[in-house]
Amino acid sequence: MLTERQLLVLQIIIDDFIETAHPVGSRALSKKGSIPYSAATIRNDMADLEDMGFLEKTHSSSGRIPSEKGYRYYVDHLIAPLSSxxxxxxxxxxxxxxxxxxxxxxxxxxxxxxxxxxxxxxxxxxxLSETKLKQLEILPLSTHTAVAILVTDTGHVEHRSFTVPGKIDLSDLEKVVNILNDRLKGVPIIRLEEVFQKEIVGLLKRYIDDFGSSQHYLQAIISQSNPxxxxxxxxxxxxxxxxxxxxxxxxxxxxxxxxxxxxxxxxxxxxxxxxxxxxxxxxxxxxxxxxxxxxxxxxxxxxxxxxxxxxxxxxxxxxxxxxxxxxxxxxxxxxxxxxxxxx
Amino acid sequence: MLTERQLLVLQIIIDDFIETAHPVGSRALSKKGSIPYSAATIRNDMADLEDMGFLEKTHSSSGRIPSEKGYRYYVDHLIAPLSSxxxxxxxxxxxxxxxxxxxxxxxxxxxxxxxxxxxxxxxxxxxLSETKLKQLEILPLSTHTAVAILVTDTGHVEHRSFTVPGKIDLSDLEKVVNILNDRLKGVPIIRLEEVFQKEIVGLLKRYIDDFGSSQHYLQAIISQSNPxxxxxxxxxxxxxxxxxxxxxxxxxxxxxxxxxxxxxxxxxxxxxxxxxxxxxxxxxxxxxxxxxxxxxxxxxxxxxxxxxxxxxxxxxxxxxxxxxxxxxxxxxxxxxxxxxxxx
DNA sequence: GTTAGCACTCGTATCATTTGAGTGCTAATA
DNA sequence: TATTAGCACTCAAATGATACGAGTGCTAAC
CATH class of the missing domain: 3.30.450.40 (GAF domain)
Structure with a gap:
């Protein structure tokens, strides 16, 4: 479908344009010596290549630039992977x-x-679809604030600080963290929230006195958007x-x-x-x-x-x-x- | 040193220029009605303000724009803090x-x-000069890799993963972490490395068998640049x-x-x-x-x-x-x- | 002290002109 | 038949002349 020479012309034009960002003209190409044909010959091929949609003009008497179709052909057929x-x-x-x-x-x-x-x-x-929870920690910073840290098996660490209205009960906190780790370790990150809702909320309600007020915070930690x-x-x-x-x-x-x-x-x-x-x-x-x-x-x-x-x-x-x-x-x-x- | 009117002119010019980014001319100003003087009068004041360095021209017959000195004066004397x-x-x-x-x-x-x-x-x-270490954790991820997590009293979390050539000895690791926490909790972040060198290296050498090979890693964790x-x-x-x-x-x-x-x-x-x-x-x-x-x-x-x-x-x-x-x-x-x- | 008037300056917009690199087409050439 | 030379034509970009307008400084009048 494309003659040898047309391929060559296409290739040279694209290479040239990639290098210089200027439209490539037949006369200039011929003179540069990278192709042993006259400007007129090259012009004919250019016209054909343009008809086929591989080249474009920026205006009626300009040199040619590659069209997207031209680049596509170039990428698919004309470049040999460089030994790198x-x-x-x-x-x-x-x-x-x-x-x-x-x-x-x-x-x-x-x-x-x-x-x-x-x-x-x-x-x-x-x-993170396949990443799993390695460990969850909650460190109290003060009586009302704490930082939650979430580590995945790939070594990725997320953290989030939060503040609660009431005082943090340290023994409750320990219990919660233990339960969470017990149930959530090894669970894929994207399933964390689901498992938390299904398996853990109920559990915690039984063990922790005033769990209702903390649920919101825990949820926020677990379901943090994990972009x-x-x-x-x-x-x-x-x-x-x-x-x-x-x-x-x-x-x-x-x-x-x-x-x-x-x-x-x-x-x-x-x-x-x-x-x-x-x-x-x-x-x-x-x-x-x-x-x-x-x-x-x-x-x-x-x-x-x-x-x-x-x-x-x-x-x-x-x-x-x-x-x-x-x-x-x-x-x-x-x-x-x-x-x-x-x- | 500056007359009332000159102050007014300066102020209006700067306000106008801030708004429009175009040089301000005497005629236009006078016409706009924000000042009850003729263009000629304003021109005289403008000339004076230019002599004093508060205004500039972009070319010989252009309107005036504020100079840096003009802005400085404006900021220091002419703006009343906005009720916000x-x-x-x-x-x-x-x-x-x-x-x-x-x-x-x-x-x-x-x-x-x-x-x-x-x-x-x-x-x-x-x-971070006054920030202190709250807690340090090292979690093994696998036999050769681990992630170190450093929490400050402000809830800031830094982490760093690393890999060691030999296997990680879990009981050694626990000992190390305990010693580090024992000695470093409450130490200002910027002094961590110093304290580590002075007080801890010796200690660890005594307690841990093959401490030499790990020193390098611990050091990297502790002395991480804390920009x-x-x-x-x-x-x-x-x-x-x-x-x-x-x-x-x-x-x-x-x-x-x-x-x-x-x-x-x-x-x-x-x-x-x-x-x-x-x-x-x-x-x-x-x-x-x-x-x-x-x-x-x-x-x-x-x-x-x-x-x-x-x-x-x-x-x-x-x-x-x-x-x-x-x-x-x-x-x-x-x-x-x-x-x-x-x- | 303020203003009106006027000559002058200079950047910008506009338009015609030139230049040069390019094209398409046709006829001559290998 | 494939290639090339030649030529008329096109168009973007550069150049230059011109007009315009917003501005200035200065002087004289109010």
Whole structure:
């Protein structure tokens, strides 16, 4: 369907445009020597490629720029995964310090990723669906206040302080904590509230004198919204890209990127492996002129997190894809080592 | 030194410029009716005010805009603190939900503050100098990994996971945790490391068989850098201001605002009460054309945090100052109630 | 002391013109 | 038949002239 030469032309145009962000003209291409045909020949192919929807013009006598369909074809057929010894070296460098803390390493990865690409990186922590409660503690801080701490088997810690009207009865508190731990340890985080309601409320009512007044607080602790953690790196790096030379674009980008929920939803639905969404392929309005590359990483058996890069549709797909797939592999490995003895 | 009329002119010009962001001309002022003098008279006063350095021109035949000296005078002499029933109502609304968590309330305050003003708000958590250790826990997650949790008397929780090469000996761990709690409870956070070195290392060496190999990990837990928490609200709200219509300005603003350390340093040195730094009065290069209004709030006896708003020098000083002072008062009160029983 | 009047300044908006990189099409060439 | 050269045409962006308007400073009159 596409001749050899047309493929070549398409490829060169996209490469060129990715590099320069300027429309690519036939004459300039021919002169640059990366293709041994005359401007006229290239022009013919360009016209064909435009008819087929792979290229576009910004105005009637401009050079060509890739269409989204063009990028899609490019990503699907024209890029060979880069051998990425260099990437791996960089990534190993992040990892080698020894994982002191999962969150730290993720944060750092996000920053490096963005630094390396000048796009904005987003990392989603693992979904909590399979995470289980390891331990629950409630420490009294004073007569009326206490802090509840919730630890999962992945080492994730959540805490919440609260204040109660009456005095805290220390022996009651101990009883409550014991019962809670007894019944809730090993229960998946997302089922905590359900189990609490079904199995524990009744139990506590029998054992604790004035349980009614405390139920509300306990419930708040247990059912705390457990959003997936979102790490974003280099929000301002993306401003280096020429497509963000427009103040309005910056505004809408930032008001999107600051809404973590939206971002989490954006990424949550991604399936395994590398995913590429170009421009309007994205369902979220605010990034319909950006591209999103996602990769997943494994944590334990069933848990999964997502790494992503958000940049202009004119993105260095080759580099980004290889970088993300390296990183996701390394991350999975490091986390495997870290958690393998947990089960 | 300044005539009544000159004061009036200065005041009106600044008010007008704050509102519109456009240079103010004599004719327009006179016509608007807010001052009962002719354009010529106003012009004379304007010229005098310019000679004295309170006003500036953007070019030889433009209207006047306030100079930094002008803003300074305005802030120091021309604004009467707004009676802020409305502010207080808004703020009370934030507070009344009941403080479930200090951090949550601070975060929320920051956002509301920014929403109300369209500037960027910054809140510094309390300095930890006077905060004391309430409890230290180390929970094993698996044979090689554990998570350490550190709770302060203010209900602040820090945690850190780590992995050790050898197996974790549970009875040793218990001993260690007991010794640590025994010796470190009530010790100010900033002195933790010192006390650990002086009093505990020796002790542990005697009690624990293979203490040498674990010392490193314990140390890491205890001496974790305890930076002051920074909450920033409405990073993108400030883009609404017309002075941010320039992409380069946005770039430099964002690369500053994303460096939390720099911001923490910027605010840490502020003394009690309300502080106003206008333009070049700021020592940090990146905000030399912005104004920073700070207020402090109290937490307990000696601890102090800072609330700030960062906006263009053309800032609604009146509104911002009253808003900040109301909020700092409310925050201090709320925190007082919250922590009063702690000691 | 205040104001009216007037010449002057300068940024901004508008419009015509030029320039240059690009295109499509046709005819010549290999 | 596939490629290339040539040419007329298009359009964005840069340049420059012009008009406009909001502003100023200064002087003289009130």
């Amino acid at each position: 010894e260099q990437n791996i070296r960089i990534i190993r460098n992040i990892m080698k310090e020894g994982i002191y803390e999962f969150e730290q390493i993720v944060q750092m990865s996000a920053e490096v990723l963005s630094e390396l690409t000048n796009y904005t990186s987003i990392i989603l922590g693992p979904e 997936v953690k979102v790490y974003i790196g280099g929000k301002s790096n993306i401003l280096m890209q020429p497509e963000f030379n427009d103040v309005d674009k910056i505004r809408s980008f930032y008001s999107m990127i600051e809404n973590e929920n939206e971002i989490a939803n954006l990424l949550k639905s991604k399936k395994d492996g590398i995913g590429v969404s170009i421009g309007n392929e994205n369902k979220v309005e605010a990034i319909k002129d950006l591209s999103l590359i996602t990769a997943t990483y494994q944590l334990g058996k069933d848990q999964m997190g997502t790494i992503a890069l958000l940049g202009p549709t004119r993105m260095e797909y080759k580099k980004v894809i290889s970088l993300l797939s390296s990183l996701s592999k390394e991350l999975s490995e490091a986390l495997y080592k870290w958690y393998k003895t947990s089960e | 029933e409305q502010n207080i109502r808004i703020i009370r609304n934030i507070m009344k939900e009941g403080i479930y968590e200090f951090e949550q309330i601070v975060q929320m305050s920051a956002e509301v503050l920014s929403e109300l003003t369209n500037y960027t708000s910054i809140i510094l958590g309390p300095e 002051v928490k920074v909450y920033i609200g409405g990073k993108s709200n400030i883009l609404m201001q017309p002075e941010f219509n320039d992409v380069d300005k946005i770039r430099s603003f964002y690369s500053m605002i994303e460096n939390e350390n720099e911001i923490a340093n910027l605010l840490k040195s502020k003394k009690d009460g309300i502080g106003v730094s206008i333009g070049n009065e700021n020592k940090v290069e990146a905000i030399k054309d912005l104004s920073l209004i700070t207020a402090t709030y109290q937490l307990g006896k000696d601890q102090m945090g800072t609330i700030a708003l960062l906006g263009p020098t053309r800032m609604e000083y009146k509104k911002v100052i009253s808003l900040l002072s109301s909020l700092s008062k409310e925050l201090s009160e709320a925190l007082y109630k919250w922590y009063k029983t702690s000691e």
